[in-house]
Amino acid sequence: MSDALVDRYDLFVFDLDGVVYVGSEAVPGAVPALRRLRERGAGVAYATNNASRRAPAVAELISGLGAPADADEVITAAQATARVLAARLEAGSRVLIVGADALADEVTDVGLVAVRSADEKPVAVVQGYGPEVGWKQLAEGCVAVLGGALWIATNGDRTLPSPRGPLPGNGALVAALATAVGRQPDLVVGKPEPALFEDAARLRGAQRPIVVGDRLDTDIEGANRAGMDSLLVLTGVTRPEDLRDVPPEHRPTFVAPDLGGLFDDSAVPFEEFGKSE
Known part of the structure; x- marks a missing residue:
């Protein structure tokens, strides 16, 4: 088996702001990476805390950037919150x-x-x-x-x-x-609560999901609470200097400069990244 992350997992659950796009612009390297995942037939889901857009609008935004996305691949904190209220x-x-x-x-x-x-x-x-x-x-x-x-x-x-x-x-x-x-x-309701990630894995029957995010206190902590591996990308909120003295609940499994780390050796275990710094 390849050592690339893309070959180790059956579902890739992406945060959006800071990972796929910033504002209305694609994060550099994000669109090619998402296209490559689709070409490989990999499972993809998008889990966002942003409550300002509904799932079809989010999928349309992602597609408009050049990456394929369907509304049923998007899980929003607004959806989850509405379900909580209804209950x-x-x-x-x-x-x-x-x-x-x-x-x-x-x-x-x-x-x-x-x-x-x-x-x-x-x-x-x-x-x-x-x-x-x-x-x-x-x-x-x-x-x-x-x-x-x-x-x-x-x-x-x-x-x-x-x-x-x-x-x-x-x-x-x-x-x-x-x-x-x-x-x-x-x-x-939203991240770091694990519900969005758990819903994504359950709906797709995933056995080996990985969460990809840019925030230690939401994406990574949420992945840890859900018992899932995680990849922290340094394209959004978190900077390399933020990875010093990180508490256990905020430690990702892997760290990479961007989504290219799914396919190459730029993704390193958190412990190794800390040593290199």
Whole structure:
């Protein structure tokens, strides 16, 4: 058997922001790597904490960059959060959306009623990243949470990558609301919780999945919680200097400069990368 990672695993679960694209631009080397995986017939899934797009839109974005992707290969934290809400609430319950319309659509699809005003007496608040989230939406969330509503966040990512560098992510917006209401969310659904990765493996019947991500505190910790191997690529948030004194829960199995590490010897075990530094 080849030593290349591509020959060791039957499913490759990719994070998106910082791994496949940054903003609307492809990460260098990502598209050729994804094409090569497709040509080999390898299993591919995309697991994203970003709640601002629905699965078909995410697949369209990936395809528009030149890499093949289908909507059923995409698993979003917004989808997972909507399922959690549906399991906890009665059908038809009102849920206040602090986030993008895509999050509201996911909530609607599971039989709940998405609202934008605390005056509509929502029984829950769901908060996810959206570029339009600002004071007005946070104020509605504040009123609803202080009024006793259940508060669920799609994820706690403090930043998200952009061509200009890291920008505030949903975790930063959650922190703003937490400061106002004096407490943390009742539940955070997305990575590093293992559900997205476990769903991807289960839906595809994978026996040897590997998670590919750029964040130690979400992608890598989530893979470790799910009992899966991981590849950290240095194309997004994490820099080489961040790999010094990494706690066990944040240690990837392998580290590579980019997705080319799936096919060549540029991917090295974490322990070896640490020694080389």
